[in-house]
Amino acid sequence: MAELEAVIGLEIHVQLSTRTKMFCGCELSFGDQPNVHTCPVCLAHPGVLPAPNEEAIRYALQIAVALECEVAPRSIFHRKNYFYPDNPKAYQISQYDIPLATGGRLDDIRIHRVHLEEDAAKMIHVGESGRIHGSGASLVDFNRGGTPLVEIVTEPDLRSAAEASEWARLLRTTVRQLGVSDVNMEEGSLRCDANVSVRPAGSEELGVKTELKNMNSFRFLERGIEAELARQQELIGAGAAVVQETLHFDPRGVTLTSLRSKEEAHDYRYFPEPDLVPLAPTEQMLHEARGSLPELPAARIERYREEMGLPPEAAAQLAADPEAAVYFERAAGAAAGVEPRVVANWVTGELAAALRQEGGEAGATGSKVEPEALAALVVMVQEKRISHGSGKTVLAALVAEGGEPGAIVEREGLAQISDSGELEAIVATAVDANPEAAAQIRAGNGRAIGAIVGAVMRETKGRADGAEVNRLIRDRLGV
Ligand code: ADP
Ligand code: MG
Ligand code: ZN
Numbered sequence: 001m002a003e004l005e006a007v008i009g010l011e012i013h014v015q016l017s018t019r020t021k022m023f024c025g026c027e028l029s030f031g032d033q034p035n036v037h038t039c040p041v042c043l044a045h046p047g048v049l050p051a052p053n054e055e056a057i058r059y060a061l062q063i064a065v066a067l068e069c070e071v072a073p074r075s076i077f078h079r080k081n082y083f084y085p086d087n088p089k090a091y092q093i094s095q096y097d098i099p100l101a102t103g104g105r106l107d108d109i110r111i112h113r114v115h116l117e118e119d120a121a122k123m124i125h126v127g128e129s130g131r132i133h134g135s136g137a138s139l140v141d142f143n144r145g146g147t148p149l150v151e152i153v154t155e156p157d158l159r160s161a162a163e164a165s166e167w168a169r170l171l172r173t174t175v176r177q178l179g180v181s182d183v184n185m186e187e188g189s190l191r192c193d194a195n196v197s198v199r200p201a202g203s204e205e206l207g208v209k210t211e212l213k214n215m216n217s218f219r220f221l222e223r224g225i226e227a228e229l230a231r232q233q234e235l236i237g238a239g240a241a242v243v244q245e246t247l248h249f250d251p252r253g254v255t256l257t258s259l260r261s262k263e264e265a266h267d268y269r270y271f272p273e274p275d276l277v278p279l280a281p282t283e284q285m286l287h288e289a290r291g292s293l294p295e296l297p298a299a300r301i302e303r304y305r306e307e308m309g310l311p312p313e314a315a316a317q318l319a320a321d322p323e324a325a326v327y328f329e330r331a332a333g334a335a336a337g338v339e340p341r342v343v344a345n346w347v348t349g350e351l352a353a354a355l356r357q358e359g360g361e362a363g364a365t366g367s368k369v370e371p372e373a374l375a376a377l378v379v380m381v382q383e384k385r386i387s388h389g390s391g392k393t394v395l396a397a398l399v400a401e402g403g404e405p406g407a408i409v410e411r412e413g414l415a416q417i418s419d420s421g422e423l424e425a426i427v428a429t430a431v432d433a434n435p436e437a438a439a440q441i442r443a444g445n446g447r448a449i450g451a452i453v454g455a456v457m458r459e460t461k462g463r464a465d466g467a468e469v470n471r472l473i474r475d476r477l478g479v
Contacts, residue, residue: 023050069104368402
């Protein structure tokens with residue numbers, strides 16, 4: 001059988017972190033007492049009228065331009081009708097045939113559309129729900145109802161579960177960088193549905209897809225897609241057909257259960273919302289949205305790789321977090337004569353480890369280690385004024401108390417032994433004190449050198465250059 005290729009498209013909902021809801025003045029909240037942020041508009045009392053939230057429109061435009069979309073001159077709000085207790089109006093105000101924006105891209109994944117809508121209320125199922133005479137019940141918290149959402153829909157351009165979750169992470173860091181959402185998957189301010197199909201490799205046609213709903217972490221997203229791809233491949237391998245449906249992925253059992261057969265657009269009886277005029281952004285609004293764009297992670301990753309020579313993982317890691325990026329750039333700028341790659345290594349490696357050790361959650365930016373201090377430290381290690389091991393000691397001191405690495409080196413007597421006569425004498429003593437190891441090294445067991453290197457390092461309190469110590473030991477043993 002021909003090899004099968006995965007085809008994946010994502011639909012992502014982002015809750016905007018505006019002060020108030022999409023069409024009323026209720027405050028947004030997370031974790032407050034249930035049903036305290038409500039009003040006649042978001043509870044759908046008769047006769048009320050929606051009033052669009054200007055801040056939400058501004059945020060949505062920022063997302064649209066960040067994703068390089070074309071913003072529609074006039075987009076239309078529609079009513080998407082459905083009956084469910086999370087939806088007191090019995091319709092959701094969303095956008096349908098003319099969304100806010102279309103045709104963008106992030107990295108090399110095309111964006112199909114970006115539109116604005118309102119969130120539903122939150123349902124909490126307790127006990128044995130779903131049984132007519134059972135003890136179960138469902139509770140509704142209307143605090144969330146009416147929260148502004150931006151929905152981002154990709155083209156089916158993703159080709160593996162790993163690529164999909166990696167891209168979703170990039171989207172999250174991009175939206176976070178804009179400062180328009182908390183983008184927290186556990187709290188539901190970022191929600192991701194995956195559309196999954198397979199087709200013979202090289203085919204242009206799309207296979208029948210299924211939709212995986214609301215995976216609440218990137219890991220589950222990846223595992224859910226993997227499980228669904230495996231299921232579809234097995235079906236097709238057995239000569240059966242994939243049925244279009246909506247599935248729920250349970251990460252504990254790695255199972256997929258069918259929620260419903262796929263609904264069609266006509267099931268929702270979309271029609272234009274008669275209480276809202278079309279959304280027609282002015283030139284000024286677009287200009288402001290474009291002007292507000294910071295350097296976005298995708299561009300920053302590229303700059304770190306192309307201009308600063310960072311390896312891909314370090315570039316992605318540092319660019320993902322705007323604060324880490326600023327920190328790294330300040331340190332790299334201050335570390336005269338040191339390649340940014342080396343500074344990046346210290347930031348993502350030794351510094352991160354030292355901060356973890358200290359139990360600090362704040363990250364480099366919130367720590368006592370000024371980027372200029374880290375730079376000075378890296379320069380000293382690079383110039384072999386202190387050993388790498390002493391560098392770690394200095395870093396631990398910087399994490400604990402801040403200050404200048406030069407002063408710490410002096411205070412702790414960590415300056416590297418530069419007098420080769422002194423180091424040679426210490427090596428000679430160490431070799432004599434470890435005759436067994438010396439014999440093993442002579443016999444060709446290279447690893448035995450560790451014992452002698454260790455003895456030298458203890459004697460010098462780590463102030464010797466490891467490579468130099470190795471060289472001197474070998475010299476002395478004539479190997
Ligand atoms: P629907 O009408 O079922 O909502 P759309 O055409 O609106 O489908 O697409 C929804 C999402 O599904 C988009 O992200 C799109 O890229 C993706 N998609 C569409 N067809 C396929 C397919 N055959 N395989 C995988 N993803 C698909
Ligand atoms: Mg759709
Ligand atoms: Zn309200």
